[in-house]
Amino acid sequence: MEFLLLGFVLALLGVLAYFFILKQKPKVESRKDSAQEAEEETKEPKASKSKSKMKPTKKATPKVKCNTEHRLYKNAFKGFHEPIKDFDIKPGYIGVCCRDGQVKIFKINNFEDQNFKFIQGKLEREEPSAVAISVKGDTLVAAGSFDHKIHYFVLKQEKDKKLLVEINTFSQQHTYAISDLACTPNCIISSGDDMDTTVNVWSHSGDILATYDMKQLKNKRMAISGDFKFFSIATWIGSAKVIEIVSDKKTGAFSKLSPAMDLSGGSQGLACVGFRDSNEALTCCLDGKVKYWNINVRYQLKEHPIIISQSNFHKEVPNCCTISENYIVFGYENKIMIYSKDFMIVDVIENAHANEIRKMVVYENYLLTVASDARVNVWALP
Numbered sequence: 001m002e003f004l005l006l007g008f009v010l011a012l013l014g015v016l017a018y019f020f021i022l023k024q025k026p027k028v029e030s031r032k033d034s035a036q037e038a039e040e041e042t043k044e045p046k047a048s049k050s051k052s053k054m055k056p057t058k059k060a061t062p063k064v065k066c067n068t069e070h071r072l073y074k075n076a077f078k079g080f081h082e083p084i085k086d087f088d089i090k091p092g093y094i095g096v097c098c099r100d101g102q103v104k105i106f107k108i109n110n111f112e113d114q115n116f117k118f119i120q121g122k123l124e125r126e127e128p129s130a131v132a133i134s135v136k137g138d139t140l141v142a143a144g145s146f147d148h149k150i151h152y153f154v155l156k157q158e159k160d161k162k163l164l165v166e167i168n169t170f171s172q173q174h175t176y177a178i179s180d181l182a183c184t185p186n187c188i189i190s191s192g193d194d195m196d197t198t199v200n201v202w203s204h205s206g207d208i209l210a211t212y213d214m215k216q217l218k219n220k221r222m223a224i225s226g227d228f229k230f231f232s233i234a235t236w237i238g239s240a241k242v243i244e245i246v247s248d249k250k251t252g253a254f255s256k257l258s259p260a261m262d263l264s265g266g267s268q269g270l271a272c273v274g275f276r277d278s279n280e281a282l283t284c285c286l287d288g289k290v291k292y293w294n295i296n297v298r299y300q301l302k303e304h305p306i307i308i309s310q311s312n313f314h315k316e317v318p319n320c321c322t323i324s325e326n327y328i329v330f331g332y333e334n335k336i337m338i339y340s341k342d343f344m345i346v347d348v349i350e351n352a353h354a355n356e357i358r359k360m361v362v363y364e365n366y367l368l369t370v371a372s373d374a375r376v377n378v379w380a381l382p
Contacts, residue, residue: 064334067351072379074366075111080374086131087376088183089363093137096376097128103142103153103164105133111366111378121153121164129193132183139204140164141188143178150181150190150202170206174198180222182231186247187254191222191233199233199243201254212257214241217269221320221359225275230260230295232281236269240283242295242305261299265289276323276362281305284321284330288314292328292341311343324362324381331357334371338382346382353377 067073077087082099089095094106101123106116126144133140140153152168176196182189187209188202197219201210216235224231232240240263246255263273266285274282279296291310297303318330318337327346330337333356336349353371360369367379 064351064354066353066373066375066377067349070349070352070379072347072349072382073377074380075113075378077106077116077376077378078374083372083374084370084376085128086180086359087361087368087370088132088181089361089368090133090135090137093133094368094376095131095133095137095140097123097131097142098374099127101126101128103128103131103140105137105140105155105164107137119155119162119164121166123151123166126151129177130179130181130190132181132188134183135185139183141181141183143181143190145177148172148174148177150178150188150206152204152206168206170202171208173200173208173211179219182222182224182228184228184245186252187245189222189224189231189245192219194218197235199231199257201245201257203254209254210257212243216241220270221272223273223275226277229278230275230281232263232273232275234270234273234284238265238268238270238285238287239263240265240270240273240281242281261295261297261305263291263293263295263305265291271317272319272321274321274323276325280323282321282323282328284313284318286317288312288317290318290321290330290343292323292343309342319357320360322360322362322367324365324367327381329360329362329367329381331360331369333357336360336367336369336379349379352379 080098085097085099087096092108097103104118104120106118123142128142129145130143138155142151149172150170151166153164153166155162156165174192174196177193178190179193180191190200192198197214199212203209214233216237218236220234222233230242232242242260244258244260246258248255263283265283266287266289268286271284271286281293281295283291289312292308294306294308297305316332318332320331322329328339328341334353336352338346340346354373355371357369357371365381367381369377
């Protein structure tokens with residue numbers, strides 16, 4: 001009897017313990033679940049690996065295209081693989097040098113021809129900084145950016161074609177790169193760049209004939225009159241020194257360089273200088289002042305050049321400038337601005353090049369321009 005009573009009590013305790021465990025288990029799980037939820041709420045959501053590695057996309061800058069649809073656009077000298085560094089034009093010919101060392105002389109019959117005949121050569125292991133050609137179009141001189149020397153090319157017949165062949169390298173006389181070259185019938189003129197403020201005059205055989213120091217802080221670009229009588233250089237001084245290239249009256253040989261006159265620009269340095277011939281000049285100052293000059297004066301008797309007209313472009317300081325028979329032309333950034341000689345706007349060519357225009361030259365009733373692209377553009381003047 002006692003054993004039955006003890007068994008009954010133990011069974012009852014087992015049943016009670018079982019129900020107690022069942023009742024307590026959900027509470028433990030619920031506390032665990034609530035703890036997990038609280039932990040998850042306090043944690044910051046993790047960004048997915050794919051999103052964290054993605055960089056914000058930049059909007060592509062639209063490439064500026066040359067405005068070949070403009071009514072004044074006529075043609076272009078093309079076919080270059082690298083940007084053009086410089087060009088020079090003489091009656092019937094244009095010389096061009098390219099960053100990859102390629103040099104060419106094109107024959108010009110009509111600027112609106114579909115194809116231009118040319119003769120080419122190569123400046124080996126160098127990048128040209130400037131180029132000039134002779135009046136007859138049979139000689140090309142190119143300046144090396146690295147060796148600071150002048151390389152002299154002539155036309156030669158090799159087998160069944162003509163080539164530009166380098167026959168002489170002049171000695172190094174410039175401490176910086178040569179910014180500009182001029183090839184006249186009796187001499188070659190080279191202008192130093194930046195801190196090299198010297199101008200050297202050479203014979204066509206490579207002998208130094210004269211050296212002139214501008215003594216005006218940094219040199220920029222050189223401009224030479226179409227008749228080879230004067231040249232000037234835009235410097236960090238606000239006035240332009242005009243230098244005369246004096247030739248022997250009997251032989252026509254180079255004689256000397258002689259200071260002729262000063263063209264006062266403005267309160268700051270000069271951006272560019274331009275000539276038409278030995279009668280007209282143009283100065284553009286960094287403060288925006290632009291002056292058109294009559295330089296047909298008796299400078300030997302200390303007569304001063306005369307300002308014909310002037311204007312102030314304020315912030316639109318030209319990169320380059322030139323003068324035609326009827327117009328004054330400026331390159332500002334990548335556009336061409338054509339003015340009358342009393343500074344009335346005639347026409348503006350937006351996006352004349354893909355980037356900043358570095359040089360412009362008037363030839364007959366056309367304007368030739370170059371930037372850091374692989375073409376020389378030809379425009380008709382109005």
